[in-house]
Amino acid sequence: MLEDEIKDLYSAEKQLTKAIPKMANGSNDAELQQAFRDHLKETQGQVKRLEEVAKLLETKPTGKKCNGMEGVIEEGAEALEEDGEETVLDLGIIGAGSRVEHYEMAGYMTAISLAERMNESKIVSLLKQSLAEEEGAEEKLRKIAQRLLKAAPIEERSN
């Protein structure tokens, strides 16, 4: 089951290495663009870690397609296609990015608890590094969102 989860995560991260540059190019805010670029580097490192984990499990990380991430990324592509006000669009992209991060966090948490039960401490520590990066990326997106939310047009206040 751990092998399965690792293959799934590997497929997800691989898909992300292609999707994140699009998110970076599609966003308007400079800090947001930078956040995506930084996370691209982290994601490439996460791919390497998963390859290492697979090696420790004496298996290959390839061979499974993560349909979940495919759907989540498709939805992100929709956010990139929207027209409108720049800060509002950026917030839409952040929303999509945040869903991606949450999806990954759930996957890593499952993998970590499986590896812990199997006493695979080296794998646990590799996966925990990636989980921490995902959480950090989400945190960064959240901070940018808070700044953009203040700047974005509201239209009307009902109270």
Added chain:
Amino acid sequence: MSDLRDLLIDELQDLLSAENQIVVALPQMVEAAHCSKLKESFQKHLVQTEGHVKRLEVALETLGESVESKLCKGMKGLLEEGKETIKDGEEQDELAADLALIAAAQKVEHYEISGYGTARCLAKQVGEREVATLLSHTLGEEEAADFILTDLSKPLMQQAMSVEVGNGTKAPWGEPGDTSAHTGHRDQSTNEMSTATSGSYTAAKSKKAKA
């Protein structure tokens, strides 16, 4: 997409589609689950999910919008993966199949938690307090569902591992929240992680009290 209100409406219509898809998928999860507590928890979450649909309808009406959904492709992908999990589970032993179901369900929960976190934050920003309150209620239920699934997975995982090493010892069923002594420390750290990631634009939620 010219203002935050547009974005909020878009987000609500997306969540409505996601919840409607879940209402269709959950009975299959109930059917596929072996452990009776897991079955029961999916069944309960189905009832809650029907309530989430209603809340979203009320939220859209409150905003003066027609109750329409916009296909949530993200959830579609997640549920496709869930279907695969159910299918694969037919050839697995019960414990492994149930654990895989839990993992799939938690991905769904996390996805929703992120969506509701974003929507609630937008509702607050545009001053729609009533809508924000509705979304808060649902967000709380999604977080609780995730928490319960983590608790349910613990005894199953322990059992699965003891079967795997073939020592013949079967871990006793624990009540949710009741972690056995030798794994207690690690369980706690996992729990903290899973509750600390809730809500997307919002600050990390306060840690839930341990059951």
